[in-house]
Amino acid sequence: MYFRQAPGSHPAQYLGRLRMPRKKVIAGNWKMYKTPEQTVAFLHDFLPEVKGHTRDEIVIAPPYIDLYAAVQASEGSNVAIGAQDVCWREECALTGEISSGMLLSVGCTHVIIGHSERRQFFAETDDIVNLKLKAALEAGLVPIVCVGEVLEEREAGLTEDVLRRQCMRAFSTISAAKAAKMIVAYEPVWAIGTGKTATPQMASDAHVIVRAEAAKAFGQEFADNLRILYGGSVKPDNAKTLMAEQEIDGALVGGASLDPKSFAAIVKY
Numbered sequence: 122m123y124f125r126q127a128p129g130s131h132p133a134q135y136l137g138r139l140r141m142p143r144k145k146v147i148a149g150n151w152k153m154y155k156t157p158e159q160t161v162a163f164l165h166d167f168l169p170e171v172k173g174h175t176r177d178e179i180v181i182a183p184p185y186i187d188l189y190a191a192v193q194a195s196e197g198s199n200v201a202i203g204a205q206d207v208c209w210r211e212e213c214a215l216t217g218e219i220s221s222g223m224l225l226s227v228g229c230t231h232v233i234i235g236h237s238e239r240r241q242f243f244a245e246t247d248d249i250v251n252l253k254l255k256a257a258l259e260a261g262l263v264p265i266v267c268v269g270e271v272l273e274e275r276e277a278g279l280t281e282d283v284l285r286r287q288c289m290r291a292f293s294t295i296s297a298a299k300a301a302k303m304i305v306a307y308e309p310v311w312a313i314g315t316g317k318t319a320t321p322q323m324a325s326d327a328h329v330i331v332r333a334e335a336a337k338a339f340g341q342e343f344a345d346n347l348r349i350l351y352g353g354s355v356k357p358d359n360a361k362t363l364m365a366e367q368e369i370d371g372a373l374v375g376g377a378s379l380d381p382k383s384f385a386a387i388v389k390y
């Protein structure tokens with residue numbers, strides 16, 4: 122247990138902010154890779170590698186069609202299964218969509234929301250992210266909300282503005298009690314799938330901004346407990362350095378989560 126830096130110097134102010142360390146979450150985002158058969162084969166190799174690992178929470182988010190197989194194959198293990206997206210509506214006439222109730226029905230516990238590929242290629246706006254976040258929280262899923270700037274925004278010095286806007290609008294009209302399970306992932310878009318990683322300092326700076334927005338929306342205590350993951354070219358050889366940062370509460374891993382050995386090495390950074 123330790124004290125986070127608090128403004129002011131009176132000991133009582135520190136006492137009010139005593140908290141447990143945040144347990145890290147290592148999540149794999151498989152994107153549009155693997156069939157159900159390949160999912161089962163992956164888990165067959167991966168589960169023994171991470172058996173008994175309790176230091177971090179482990180989540181895998183395969184494509185929708187693999188969810189059922191993934192839940193069955195990981196039953197009783199220390200690996201939770203998440204979806205990569207969810208519709209904000211419940212059961213209704215919306216061709217091609219999947220509801221949070223449907224995710225729960227197959228044993229899914231987590232869901233990624235607002236990944237930059239959804240924002241970039243499927244026109245997902247901050248308002249849609251907000252609707253999806255509300256739906257996931259309402260259903261009892263653990264949402265992993267993604268935020269992050271594109272390269273032009275970083276180069277124009279707009280990173281802070283972008284992160285503030287994305288967080289503010291994602292968190293809008295949600296109570297701290299409702300948001301309790303939420304996880305955020307900071308994923309600079311220029312680092313996703315490019316082999317370029319944010320330096321631990323860059324990631325930490327961004328996490329501080331996200332945490333400050335969470336404090337504005339939900340209060341300081343909530344923000345102190347919020348897990349903020351870093352995502353963008355996390356690999357077995359950079360995971361340890363990134364995870365050593367006090368501000369970084371885990372990783373959202375794309376490419377390197379597709380191979381059981383490489384994802385296990387990241388989990389065991």
Ligand code: PGA
Pocket residue numbers: 150308312313314315316352353354355373374375376377
């Ligand atoms: P990457 O993807 O690890 O392949 O860069 C991360 C993500 O998009 O979540």
